[in-house]
Amino acid sequence: MPGPLAGYTTLRMGGLAERIVAAGSADEIVRAVRAAEEPLLILAGGSNVVIGDSGFPGTVVLVRSRGLRVLAEDAGSVTVRVDAGEPWDDLVAATVANGWAGLECLSGIPGSTGATPIQNVGAYGQEVAETISGVEVYDRAEGTRYVIPAAECGFAYRGSIFKYRDRWVVLAVDFRLARSPISGPVRYAELARALGVEVGDQVPLADARAAVLRLRAGKGMVLDASDPDTRSVGSFFTNPVLDQSTYELLLERAAELGDPPAWPGVDGLVKVSAAWLIDKAGFTKGHAGAGGVTISSKHTLALTNHTGRARTADLLALARDIRDTVHARFGVTLHPEPVLINCTL
Ligand SMILES: Cc1cc2nc3c(=O)[nH]c(=O)nc-3n(C[C@H](O)[C@H](O)[C@H](O)COP(=O)(O)OP(=O)(O)OC[C@H]3O[C@@H](n4cnc5c(N)ncnc54)[C@H](O)[C@@H]3O)c2cc1C
Numbered sequence: 001m002p003g004p005l006a007g008y009t010t011l012r013m014g015g016l017a018e019r020i021v022a023a024g025s026a027d028e029i030v031r032a033v034r035a036a037e038e039p040l041l042i043l044a045g046g047s048n049v050v051i052g053d054s055g056f057p058g059t060v061v062l063v064r065s066r067g068l069r070v071l072a073e074d075a076g077s078v079t080v081r082v083d084a085g086e087p088w089d090d091l092v093a094a095t096v097a098n099g100w101a102g103l104e105c106l107s108g109i110p111g112s113t114g115a116t117p118i119q120n121v122g123a124y125g126q127e128v129a130e131t132i133s134g135v136e137v138y139d140r141a142e143g144t145r146y147v148i149p150a151a152e153c154g155f156a157y158r159g160s161i162f163k164y165r166d167r168w169v170v171l172a173v174d175f176r177l178a179r180s181p182i183s184g185p186v187r188y189a190e191l192a193r194a195l196g197v198e199v200g201d202q203v204p205l206a207d208a209r210a211a212v213l214r215l216r217a218g219k220g221m222v223l224d225a226s227d228p229d230t231r232s233v234g235s236f237f238t239n240p241v242l243d244q245s246t247y248e249l250l251l252e253r254a255a256e257l258g259d260p261p262a263w264p265g266v267d268g269l270v271k272v273s274a275a276w277l278i279d280k281a282g283f284t285k286g287h288a289g290a291g292g293v294t295i296s297s298k299h300t301l302a303l304t305n306h307t308g309r310a311r312t313a314d315l316l317a318l319a320r321d322i323r324d325t326v327h328a329r330f331g332v333t334l335h336p337e338p339v340l341i342n343c344t345l
Contacts, residue, residue, distance in 0.1 A: 117162060237278070
């Protein structure tokens, strides 16, 4: 049946879809996808999409499959297959309760398990690429169902072969987790401080989860219906990854502001803090755009539908203003993290 999409997104934005179909199992997802005429949109938790005000001129398949089963286990590890529609944070909570390590720092991220490989979800020093062993997909080009091993998923910083491509529908994700009541070494300095340990120390899984949830809540990064700062897609922009010459240009242009937070990568590439660039370009926390959109009062990277009645066009106008001002000031191009559907930046 036709219907408005705003209610299926964490931004509470997006116009009408011609047809919305809920699919409660992997088989139902495959049937719904096969039956749908183009264009087709797969939507799960709606926490990483910006949908245009004119909605979607086709079928939207809502991923609502649930379930977890153990595929293999030994003394040191367990491999589980998790249905795509399983709410991500329910899975993380279950793994922590079971003493399965590897997902604890990804606590509190909204959305579905099936969407986590799409942008290689990550936070606080952990990424799903580290624990995913395979992704079960329906291949729309071939009309077949198979598992893509992790090594072939093209995982990168907020990316994979799945992002921006609609060939594969994720039906389930396999995770290989360590049997351990304590976390791996804590890699993120802010998390280590919150736990009262040093970077590299290990902590009980439940402590890591609790600390991450506290940190995230303080930044409006855990969904809370009573907090308009969480009416967002989380971070709107990714941290830009710069080559040496662009990085040096940035350091020159930012000379009087101090060095931006930066993380060196491979091949001379440097990842820099998008939040710092945005803040120093004059867009501070709480900054209001037109039409009821704001920068979150708790996190510079989150653009919010503050009033709950803002339009996608208003959100994109603010995002454009930020992107263009940062570029003019620092020579760095910011890229959106969410998937833009029927709209452009
Ligand atoms: C408050 C908040 C905090 C956040 N914090 C983080 C964070 O710390 N780290 C991080 O990485 N992300 C974060 N996000 C972004 C988001 O939660 C994740 O990207 C999440 O994995 C998206 O899941 P979803 O089910 O909501 O996907 P959706 O928004 O429904 O879909 C996102 C994209 O994936 C596609 N897709 C979804 N499911 C499938 C499927 N089964 N098969 C094929 N394609 C599919 C959709 O078509 C769309 O292109 C945050 C978002 C919010 C609102």
